[in-house]
Amino acid sequence: MTRTRIAVIGLGQRIAHVLRAMEDVEWDYEIAGYADPAPVGASILAERNIATGRAYADVTALLKDGPYDLVMIGSPNHLHYEHLLAAFEAGHPIFAEKPIVRTEEETLALARHLADVKTPPLHIGLVMRSMPIVRETIARVDAGQLGRIISMDATEHLHPEHGGYLARNWRRKQEWGGSYFLDKVCHDFDIFGRLMGARPKRVASFGGKKLFGPEFDKGPRHYSDGEEAYALRDAGWAGANDAFHSDMDVTDHQTAIVEYESGAQLSFHSNTHVSLLERRWYIAGSEGTLVADLVRNKLLYRGAFDRKKPEKMEWGGLTADLHNGADQAMAADLKKALDGEAPFPVTPQDSMVAGLTVMAIDKAMETGSVIDCAPMWAAYDKARQ
Ligand SMILES: NC(=O)c1ccc[n+]([C@@H]2O[C@H](COP(=O)([O-])OP(=O)(O)OC[C@H]3O[C@@H](n4cnc5c(N)ncnc54)[C@H](O)[C@@H]3O)[C@@H](O)[C@H]2O)c1
Numbered sequence: 478m479t480r481t482r483i484a485v486i487g488l489g490q491r492i493a494h495v496l497r498a499m500e501d502v503e504w505d506y507e508i509a510g511y512a513d514p515a516p517v518g519a520s521i522l523a524e525r526n527i528a529t530g531r532a533y534a535d536v537t538a539l540l541k542d543g544p545y546d547l548v549m550i551g552s553p554n555h556l557h558y559e560h561l562l563a564a565f566e567a568g569h570p571i572f573a574e575k576p577i578v579r580t581e582e583e584t585l586a587l588a589r590h591l592a593d594v595k596t597p598p599l600h601i602g603l604v605m606r607s608m609p610i611v612r613e614t615i616a617r618v619d620a621g622q623l624g625r626i627i628s629m630d631a632t633e634h635l636h637p638e639h640g641g642y643l644a645r646n647w648r649r650k651q652e653w654g655g656s657y658f659l660d661k662v663c664h665d666f667d668i669f670g671r672l673m674g675a676r677p678k679r680v681a682s683f684g685g686k687k688l689f690g691p692e693f694d695k696g697p698r699h700y701s702d703g704e705e706a707y708a709l710r711d712a713g714w715a716g717a718n719d720a721f722h723s724d725m726d727v728t729d730h731q732t733a734i735v736e737y738e739s740g741a742q743l744s745f746h747s748n749t750h751v752s753l754l755e756r757r758w759y760i761a762g763s764e765g766t767l768v769a770d771l772v773r774n775k776l777l778y779r780g781a782f783d784r785k786k787p788e789k790m791e792w793g794g795l796t797a798d799l800h801n802g803a804d805q806a807m808a809a810d811l812k813k814a815l816d817g818e819a820p821f822p823v824t825p826q827d828s829m830v831a832g833l834t835v836m837a838i839d840k841a842m843e844t845g846s847v848i849d850c851a852p853m854w855a856a857y858d859k860a861r862q
Contacts, residue, residue, distance in 0.1 A: 481506035481815075484545040484569070485513070486536050486560045487552030488529060489713060491574055493518025495549070495602065497525055498804035504812055506547075512539040517713040518551070536560060540567040547572060547815065553647045553714060554655050558583040561599070565590070570598045570815055576663045577601050577828040579655040581836050581853070584829050588860035591825060599825050600814055604800065605664045606822040607807035609792050610776055614758070614769045617778065618672050623762025624781075626673055628742045631758045633662055640729060640749030641707035641720040644689035649725035653715065657684075657727040658835045662747060665756075666838075667823065667831035672760065675739035677834050677850050682842035684731025688750045694721035733838045756799070774801045826861070833857060 481504065485492055488511040496518075499506060508522075510531035519529050533539035540548070540563060548564045550557060550573035558578045564571045578584055590596070605611050617623065635643075643661070648654035658666075670676060687693070698706040707720045717723035730748040737743070756771040768777040774795060779787040794802040814821035833853055841848040 479505075481546040482509050482544075483507065483530075484509055484539050484543065484548045485511035485529075486539065486548065486550045486564070487556070487574075488513040488516035488518045488522075489551050489553075490518050490521060491602075492549050492551030493521035494798075494804055495551070495572075495808065496522060496527060498808040499812075500525065500527065501805045502808045502812065504808060509545060510539055510542065512536045513552075515714055536563050540564065543567055543569055545569045550574060553653045554579045554660060555653045558587060561587065562590070565594070565596045568597050570600075572600050572602065572811055574602045575828060576655060576659050576832045576835075577825060578832065579659070581833065584833055584836075585856060585860040587825075588829060588857060592861050598814070600811055600821040601823060601825060601828040602807065603664055603667050603823045603828060603831065604803045604807045605668055605771075607810045608771070608801070608803040609806065610769055610771060610774055610790075610801075611668055612822075613776060613790060614760070614767060615668070615671060617767060618760070618762075622765055622778070622780075623760060623767055624764025626739070626741045626760060626762050629669070629672070629758060629760045630744045630746070631665060631669065632745070632755045633665060633747045634751040634753070634755040635661075635747075635749045636754055637706060637750045637752075640688060642712065643727075643749055644720040644723050644725050644729065645707075645712035645717045647713070647715045649717065649723055649727060650715075651726050654727060656835070656839045657729065657749070658731055658733070658747070658839055659832065662745070663828075663831045663835050665745070666834045667827055668758075669735070669743055669745075670737075670830055670834060671827070673737040673739055673741050673743070675737040675741070676830060676854055677735045677837065678738045679736045679847050679849055680733060680834070680838045680841050681847045682731060682733040682838045684728035684842050686725065686727075686729050688729040688748075689720050689723070689725055691722055728842075731842065733841075735834075735838070754799070771801070772799055829857070 508530040512533045548571050550560045648660045654660045733745045735743040758769045760767045765780040774792040776790040777787045813819040
């Protein structure tokens with residue numbers, strides 16, 4: 478492919494980091510222009526001297542100035558559906574950030590649209606699909622090394638600074654982000670579904686707000702080295718100044734249990750204010766056990782009857798954002814997909830299933846009930862026909 482001409486809708490922190498990762502994998506591109514009322518990611522690109530191109534007044538003006546080789550969508554989640562429709566209409570290949578859309582209604586409408594209308598290629602930034610440790614885990618499960626997956630537990634625990642950012646950024650509001658789980662762990666539930674080879678049958682969940690809120694404000698907080706807490710990151714578009722007084726209406730900790738259609742079970746535990754970071758999957762199969770430690774980028778496996786030491790794999794390449802090289806791997810996958818060399822590792826359909834899974838979990842939490850997912854999958858499958 479020759480130099481890639483890119484249009485960006487929502488030039489925020491995420492798209493800026495993806496563009497930097499594209500440069501890291503020596504992708505030859507130029508940003509022709511962007512539509513964003515206050516591009517939070519511009520300074521992240523400026524650190525690398527990556528020019529942002531022309532600032533357009535809105536998405537329509539930007540897309541009118543095509544053709545583009547790639548339209549990248551990195552707007553807040555509530556705008557994804559509208560921006561996807563505009564990009565479909567323009568007809569250029571699309572990379573859009575996860576979650577693919579924000580609500581069940583939007584998911585069904587998008588599924589119908591994808592079934593009815595010929596759309597340009599669409600790739601969703603479920604970046605964990607590109608991580609070498611995740612690929613290895615999937616390959617071992619697919620090869621039958623673990624036997625039948627019986628049960629699994631998984632975690633994602635975030636540093637207080639990360640939690641404080643979520644409490645101040647647009648993700649704090651359901652109307653913009655959807656939910657804490659939808660914005661943060663749709664990645665994980667995408668992989669869980671892939672590992673289980675099945676959709677969720679029943680889900681339950683508990684969660685709440687017990688970390689960030691006025692009643693938990695104990696005044697200024699400092700780390701043991703004197704640095705001020707909850708103050709490090711620009712809260713960006715529609716941001717709030719204070720993590721404890723920010724009208725946040727999403728959870729700051731949540732647990733979920735899922736029974737898959739295969740009969741396999743999963744428990745998931747997540748918290749946004751921990752001092753020992755963790756994103757770990759413990760997968761128990763009939764023939765073997767695998768632990769994937771995504772923070773340390775290490776995998777452990779032992780067969781059920783092995784007497785020898787567990788097999789260990791380690792990838793290294795740890796980065797402060799804990800993406801551990803995943804962004805570069807995804808950039809390489811995206812280039813291969815656009816060049817027609819290999820399919821992108823995740824489809825829009827996978828992304829919709831992951832989103833619906835998390836939406837069902839949130840519904841279970843809100844209603845205090847076990848949700849039978851069958852009607853939701855029936856509606857989704859009908860929309861796809
Ligand atoms: N894959 C990942 O690991 C990952 C990580 C972080 C964020 N994300 C996703 O990326 C997306 C952006 O998140 P972020 O962290 O970059 O947020 P951000 O706040 O840094 O960026 C969002 C940008 O959208 C812009 N925007 C707001 N309204 C707009 C409009 N009407 N038209 C165009 N642009 C508009 C904002 O001004 C801002 O620059 C979200 O969907 C998020 O879930 C994915």
